[in-house]
Amino acid sequence: MTRLLITLLLAFTLGQASAQSTGNDSLYKAFGEKAGLTLLMDDFVQRLVAEPRTQAFFKNTDLSRLKTQLTDQLCMLSGGPCKYTGRDMKSAHMGMAVGKSEFNALVEVLQEAMDAKNIAFTDQNRMLALLASMHRDIITK
Amino acid sequence: MNGLSRYWLPVLVLGFGIFVIGGAQADTGKLRLTGGVNSIDGVAGGGLTPWAIIGTNASAGERGVSAFATRVKPKDYALDVLGVVAGFNDRIEFSLARQEFDTKATGAALGLPGLKLEQNIIGVKVKVAGEAILDSDTWMPQIAVGLIYKDLDAGGLAPTLDALGAKQHGTDFYVSATKLLLAQSVLLNGTLRATKANQNGLLGFGGTAQNDYRVMPEFSVAYLLRKDLAIGAEYRVKPDNLNPSILGAGLKEDDWKDLFIAWAPTKNVALTAAYVDLGRIVPAIQSRKQTGWYLSAQVSF
Numbered sequence A: 001m002t003r004l005l006i007t008l009l010l011a012f013t014l015g016q017a018s019a020q021s022t023g024n025d026s027l028y029k030a031f032g033e034k035a036g037l038t039l040l041m042d043d044f045v046q047r048l049v050a051e052p053r054t055q056a057f058f059k060n061t062d063l064s065r066l067k068t069q070l071t072d073q074l075c076m077l078s079g080g081p082c083k084y085t086g087r088d089m090k091s092a093h094m095g096m097a098v099g100k101s102e103f104n105a106l107v108e109v110l111q112e113a114m115d116a117k118n119i120a121f122t123d124q125n126r127m128l129a130l131l132a133s134m135h136r137d138i139i140t141k
Numbered sequence B: 001m002n003g004l005s006r007y008w009l010p011v012l013v014l015g016f017g018i019f020v021i022g023g024a025q026a027d028t029g030k031l032r033l034t035g036g037v038n039s040i041d042g043v044a045g046g047g048l049t050p051w052a053i054i055g056t057n058a059s060a061g062e063r064g065v066s067a068f069a070t071r072v073k074p075k076d077y078a079l080d081v082l083g084v085v086a087g088f089n090d091r092i093e094f095s096l097a098r099q100e101f102d103t104k105a106t107g108a109a110l111g112l113p114g115l116k117l118e119q120n121i122i123g124v125k126v127k128v129a130g131e132a133i134l135d136s137d138t139w140m141p142q143i144a145v146g147l148i149y150k151d152l153d154a155g156g157l158a159p160t161l162d163a164l165g166a167k168q169h170g171t172d173f174y175v176s177a178t179k180l181l182l183a184q185s186v187l188l189n190g191t192l193r194a195t196k197a198n199q200n201g202l203l204g205f206g207g208t209a210q211n212d213y214r215v216m217p218e219f220s221v222a223y224l225l226r227k228d229l230a231i232g233a234e235y236r237v238k239p240d241n242l243n244p245s246i247l248g249a250g251l252k253e254d255d256w257k258d259l260f261i262a263w264a265p266t267k268n269v270a271l272t273a274a275y276v277d278l279g280r281i282v283p284a285i286q287s288r289k290q291t292g293w294y295l296s297a298q299v300s301f
Helices: A002-021 A026-030 A033-050 A063-077 A089-093 A100-116 A121-132 B002-023 B104-109 B155-163
Strands: B063-074 B078-088 B092-102 B116-129 B142-153 B169-181 B186-195 B214-226 B229-236 B256-266 B269-277 B291-300
Touching: A026 A033, A026 A121, A033 A063, A033 A100, A063 A121, A100 A121, A121 B214, B116 B155
Parallel strands: none
Antiparallel strands: B063 B078, B063 B291, B078 B092, B092 B116, B116 B142, B142 B169, B169 B186, B186 B214, B214 B229, B229 B256, B256 B269, B269 B291
16 A cells, blocks of 8 residues: 555655656657647647537637637647747637637547547646646636 | 434435536546545545545536445445545545445444444545646655544444444544656655544544543555556555443454555546455454455446
């Protein structure tokens, strides 16, 4: 019991340390760099439009522009050599009335898309950790 | 008291039923496993300790319900629990649970063959700060406060509990802090519980040796292996109010520990299995450590 606790805490501490030391592009590489992210975001956006809980938000959206912007955003966040030039999250989602439930639905769709690309669960969570705190700007309902 | 207590739980459960039929939403939106499982007291959390998360699948602006059945089987006893939980707006949680503790050979040794200790339990929890799951850029945990009221029907053991100075109802007050460290796939919880309970209330509340509220720490750590699978461990410090008693150290109690695995095969179902170590329970009769297994099934909407 105690040994397991220590192991878990140690794993956690090491995880922290490696996350900090990789102020680099290891996550970007884990997602297959720009090419991998482009494929992932293409699939993700298709899934968002197909998903009943999220499709209404994308009715009037230029989907190819959305894919490009999402790719740039995740590329930049994960340490890749990209620059996201779109609007900030707050103004981009203003007036869309996204609730927490819909935000969670989007997270689920992203998890499905990452699963489909066989991205390791630990890497999925590292990426989600960079995105999840955006809920404060995106959820307005 | 005991005559009455037999009725209030069914009445409350009926109320829950009406609530469910009346409008629990079909499409609630929490991420899988983030509503927790049910502790043996019903409250959403780990298996032995409450967490700061609000139970059910209901996210902000929604309401949800869950129901669960749990069996804990240490070496010389058996505990069965049934309960329901309602969550409102990811803010407030109500829970009801009924425990039945089979004393097996210990009851017989005390001249009370077939003795079962029964508890009806009501829990209320309110989230007061933070967002455990999505605030991935801060160390700030989600914090909730709660109370757990327990009404014990000790059957033939009641006169003994009276002699020990243990009351047959009591209230625990707790504050919990829960944090998902998403980048590390680790969930941490810490709870401080002010309690008088002896063996979680199954042997009453308080005693002649020690009758004040004591604040006890409880810890949980979980590691997410997949979005539908988590493993973890818990440690719960307990008071020892009946030691010493008129039975000397014969009612000494120990801290509780477990190692668990939780699996959510769908968004609405969670199954938990655990190895538990409940320490000594009435060592005057059963001196060995009460280790064993724990199984729990939950459906939630």
